[in-house]
Amino acid sequence: MTLVAVRNLTRIFDVSKPWLNRVVERRKKAFLTAVSDVSFDVAERSVYALVGESGSGKSTIGKMLVGLLPPSEGAVKIRGTDLARETDAAKVDAVRRDIQMIFQDPFASLNPRWRVRDIIVEPVASRGGETEGMAERLLEQVGLSARDAGKFPHEFSGGQRQRICIARALASEPKLIVCDEPTSALDVSVQAQVLNLMSDLKDEFGLTYLFISHDLTVVQHMADRIGVLYLGRLVEEAGPDALFDDPKHPYTQMLLSAAPQLDNFGRDVPPPTGEIPDPINPPTGCAFHPRCSIAQPVCSRERPEMRDLRGARVACHLAE
Amino acid sequence: MAETSLNTPTSERSRLRVSLDSDFAYQFRKSPVAIVSAVTVLIMVLCAVFAPLIAPYNPFDPASLNLMNGFSKPMEPNAFTGDTFWLGTDDQGRDVFSTILYGMRISLFVGAAAVLFAMVLGISLGLIAGYVGGWVETIIMRVADVQLTFPAILVAMLIFGVAKGITPVEYRDQMAIWVLIIAIGLSDWVQFARVVRGATLVEKNKEYVQAARLIGRGPGAIMIKHILPNVLSPVLVIATISLALAIIAEATLSFLGVGAPPTQPSLGTLIRIGQGFLFSGEWWILLFPAVTLLALALSVNLLGDWLRDALNPRLR
Amino acid sequence: MNEPILSIRDLTVEIPTRHGILSPVKGVSYDIGRGEILGVVGESGAGKSMAGNAVIGLLSPPAHIAEGEIWVGGTRVDHLAGEQMRRLRGKEIGMVFQDPLTSLNPLLRIGDQLTETMLAHLDISRSEAEARAVAALEEVGIPGAAERVGSYPHEFSGGMRQRVVIALALCAEPSLIIADEPTTALDVSVQAQIISLLKKLCRERGTAVMLITHDMGVIAEAADRVAVMYAGQLAELGSVREVLTRPRHPYTDGLMGSTPLASRGKDRLHQIPGAMPRLDALPPGCAFHPRCPHAQDRCAENPGPRIEDGAGGVACWFPMTREAVA
Incomplete structure (x- = not known):
């Protein structure tokens, strides 16, 4: 069953200089098309991965999916509800509760002045829900100790912070978690721990992940379906086997x-040519x-x- | 190239910073300047707060004043009454030490209240400007820019003058202190607003703020609960330095005769009174309040300087 | 191996703090020969960058070299004074850092930066230096090199900028290059270009390269030998093929196991339990x-054996046998 339906999603950013500069320098308004006409479906209880290099628009899609950015055109429908256009507040709130996000930088994604307990329960507490013992339970679920609830984020390492982020994401019992490069700031051995945890939690809670990454090997390991983005457009979509073998x-x-490979010693294939073009003036x-x-x-x-x-x-x- | 040598992995560096943060007390103990200025400020604040208990005389109780004690020299018995005053007396026989204690009370109160007022105003406007952005930000920050083009003291005098014009004569002395606080506060909010806006712009793009937006938190809750606690440390530094400036501004206004009235003299008023006697030989009436003001402003300032360095490890 | 270009023996870097002395690098020894690329790999906090900074004399105080020797091209450099070290740094050692922007002076045209560097270290005329600057940019694959010498660093893309940094590092013809995470900030396709370029230039010129990275894949593709670091110490040193396919140190084995691999499919990743200890809380x-997973009583009591031979070895009391792992 389809949980998320993305249709003709487009996002254009106005990257013009301020008005006065434009007048003085006689420049036109400049627009950057970060995402252009992207459509895909994410099935329930699956992992859909978006891969691409910088400027491919993968993070922008993630933000539009969770409602942090409104789309310029097209729509994201989660269980048939379009967050950006739905006017029924109760419906919007119900959908919002079903979506959570895990961010890339574990050092910026936790409020340094808040205790771990308050961070984790915020999604529930802000809606006036019951949170007694919730932080402790979630901390143990993500492999930390219940005693950690009273600490501040700076007392934890990068991997542990990412676990706290996962605990916060789980608090509102979401259906969909958008993971924006969740392990790219982590070391290999810590990355393995976090990826394994995410797989376990997915099975346990019946979660759906939208997994955004630039790392092909991680994507191959996690994903059921992979979309490859280039300069804001989806260029290929396939299952992991089809994508990597063919x-x-x-x-x-x-x-x-x-992509560097562990079993390709001293490989001397000609590297790809050229670089990613300027997204303001794409080819x-x-x-x-x-x-x-x-x-x-x-x-x-x-x-x-x-x-x-x-x-x-x-x-x-x-x-x- | 010095920068590149700091190329240690992120977690290593931030661990270092964390330990620096928690070593606030250690840095304090290591800095003699910080200790001396903190002790000075503390003593002066205590003296001001407990002035009625410490002061040997109540300089504003006409019944206890003896005009015969006028112009007593410091540490010398008065020629007529034989009373001895540590720091001498003024023309009306008021004990200079006591007037300084009471003056400090006024100065510190006005300074602290003015900074508090500026802080509340500046932080609110800065948070709103930084978080909301758009035309709201443009209006707030342009007003701030315009205000910065006037010297603060001029703004304060203007406000003071207007307020004086609209208050009835019989309330003027009572209102003077509050007008002073608002005048100094209004001339001082800009730097709070600027710093808070800058810090807010940085914080609002951090992922913890996005996480809060994601769960449907409104702008008010995000500004107050998430961003405010994270922009407070630079505010603390500015508040301290502003306190010194506010005390001096108050003294300046009072010295110019537009501040605290002679019935409630602040250090500035005392200096204004004292300067009339400087060339007739009664130097103590001017000198001691002036030295007190200097010591107070200097130690608050030094404390602020140290605080800025201590809260910002990158500066060292 | 012939006479190594870089030889580090028993290097220890210490940082005195008020809680005691920390050792981000402890008793590390390795050699890099002419034309060889040594990959130094480890997770954050392993001390890999600190070792590189010690070699170039760029330790930020209070960190300092407490013990050991560093030899570059037959000269001992660990005790050189500031001025001598600076001269040596430009002449004998080139540097490539993660962020190409901080390695280039933003206010100078790149042609001038190249020319100045060459004039400072090579005995050539200005016109020759200018000609060589263009040649150097051509060599690192910058299109239209003759025109682009007049450009400023911000006019280049990230990948092109890193190429300029490599040209700058190589222009004084150093015998050793220290590349600290040179491709971490770059996209995959550009990373492949930069690695291939670095490999080609060093092979051609016989430059020794110390390639510091956290990425096992980069090591596998670029390096000849690899040094695996853990908590400031060398865990394993040897040829890339041997160390990566048949690791002998349990840490190397764990690291390899936790890397997602195409051939492993979607099986659970191998996990090393716990995390790297902090420098101020190293276990005995x-x-x-x-x-x-193989620890015995002896491991808790005695510090692991050190690799003293700069050529290779494993710092473990009970190294895994090569046959057993295969």
């Missing part, structure tokens, strides 16, 4: 070959065509539509 | 023993 979009192929047609080894004239003229190909969805004119 | 005996 990548169809040239960008996916490039990403996979560029015409397929945004990847200047770096693409199989690009044809059509690629710079026409933007490829998403099409189904052997169990995957891919946005490429030439992929076979 | 071997620093790893509280987290070690």
